[in-house]
Amino acid sequence: MSEYNMHILICGGTGCKASEGEEIRNRFLDLISEYGLEDEVQVVMTGCFGFCEKGPIVKMMPDKTFYVKVTPADADEIIREHIVKGRQVERLLFRDPVTGRPVSDTQHMHFYKKQIRIALRNCGFIDPENIDEYIARDGYQALGKCLTEMTPAQVIEEIKKSGLRGRGGGGFPTGLKWEITAHSPGEVKYVVCNADEGDPGAFMDRSILEGDPHSVIEAMAINGYCTGAANGLVYIRAEYPLAITRLKIAIGQAREYGLLGENILGTGFNFDIELRYGAGAFVCGEETALIHSMEGCRGEPTFKPPFPSQSGYMGKPTNVNNVETYANIPVIINKGSAWFASIGTEKSKGTKVFALAGKINNVGLIEVPMGTTLREVIYDIGGGIRGGKKFKAVQTGGPSGGMLTADFLDTPIDYDNLIAAGSMMGSGGMIVMDEDDCMVAIAKFYLEFTVEESCGKCAPCRIGNKRLHEILTRITEGKGGPEDMDRLSMLGNVIKDASLCGLGQTSPNPVLSSLKYFRNEYIAHVKDGQCPAGQCKALLKYMIIDDKCTGCTLCFRNCPVGAITGEKREVHFIDQSLCIKCGICYEKCKFGAIQLC
């Protein structure tokens, strides 16, 4: 074992590295050899501490002292005071924003830990293929408690009191849904888990099923007990082979232990789970379409009411909840509704898992209390925008959601605030965009997706989205006119109002919200023929910079349409009327003489 008594951990996250992380490390290394401490102190670079606003961060081990906003010049004092004399450098400590007092170490910095892992509690901790590890972490205790100590009505009451709302996007109160299913008359009822996660860029449900499948199984059994259902079905997309494998293993182990099957825990309660595979249609995430798909019919939605809770799978009362919703249930039972309800905002309780993606440094899976702001998510947990670029927007809710601009950075995230802002919670994809993203092109991207995924049953969605997409294509190709903006908003609103299911009712959101918050970008496209972000190729021109062109003829020889003219060792010229914007000249030029503008 090593002789090192102390470690200096320096944040090497992209955010801190940009603010001198490397220099701080070198300074420390110099000083350590100056003081002759090489054998006692080791300097280590770490990943992001998730507190980037206060970076660069330096953490001292083993005493866990946490220094913020450290500069290379501070290294001397830290070595002299902290390491040599054992005294903390107080001016570099973080000050509690409430009390103003310095906080010495991470153990007393709860507010620094922006994340609370409830749904993800076992993800990355247990072996998902070993039921014993789940049991060791209180697994199936909640089911046992419900079956032996609580009546179904009491369990439902507990869920209602917790304030849990559906995590699939809509945010319907879970307890209420359970109650409706429980009260719906019928001998046979079903419990369905919606694992048809279809938003581009979202992978929360997959990760839960791959990392903690038993939590979903346990919650479905609890739901069966509450609603009077003996059959559970997991509708999972076939594109999730690993999640399917782990779920199958987990179901098998639960059966072997008698935690699924007949007479569970000797209480006379019977419950079992089967899998149903989806072919990856986005619309099948909508619960009525999902049910039809499970019945072997076309994956098309039908009008609600009747709600699945009243008449669902095979015409029987069916409780449909999403994976993440279920993953919260055992914790609510074990720790109590009051504990759960103490987290989050007034109308949105608990936490939400987000798949953080796009132009952000720390792409990953995070779980934050409801009410956390976008700024905290993006800058503190996400480590800020990649490459130090400027934040432009964040898209929540995937193709059903809208874009949130910098004005919403300090809005607490919950169901109602997001809807008020013109977006939605969705299942939890969060895609961050920077100044290089063209909002018109992004809206077009999402429309491409919805046009592809529309089931075609109702006209507004089938035809309307197609037209929206055509108009957007026209605009990005520089062929749009100012009247197109009004067309987009009128058509978008009609589709929203007249579509049959959630897919159509939300599909114009990316267009409408970008039109609202980034109107200038649309105007630039249709009036000035420009794409401010430089993304829409058709609106860009390849130009030769006279000063840089050496007349090497390389571009001339490679241009597939003969749009470039020029003599050897003389400045070349691109004929814009012939140019097809293939970009070959741009790639070939060795002197950087061709620019896009």
Added chain:
Amino acid sequence: MNKITSLADLKKIKDQVQSRIKLRENSDSAETLVQIKVGMATCGIASGAKETMNFLIEETEHQAIDAVITQTGCMGFCYAEPTVEVTIPGKEPVIFGHVDKTKAREIIDRYIIKGELVDGIIPVAFRTIDE
């Protein structure tokens, strides 16, 4: 596996598993038994977690290091896959990011054998349900 037929049974199994884990931690080899968890969700596997895990198994065997290597789900640090958590007895778990074979060797040679930390630690910045 025997069926669990009552809540008391379930509790018994929980205690057994927990004490087995404790036993593992307090056994004679407790001073050397290292626990390694490899994040093996789709994201991890796509980034090479399987190769990392195989390498860790082979290398710990080869060097006769007393280690338990298990798979686990996504730790959430997708930007730094593959991720590996190493717990040296008596110390707090440490998560390393971007663990390819080279990094895995460095972790074994420097952290597990010599107890030196190596670059690439991912600070854990979240609360659990028990905090």
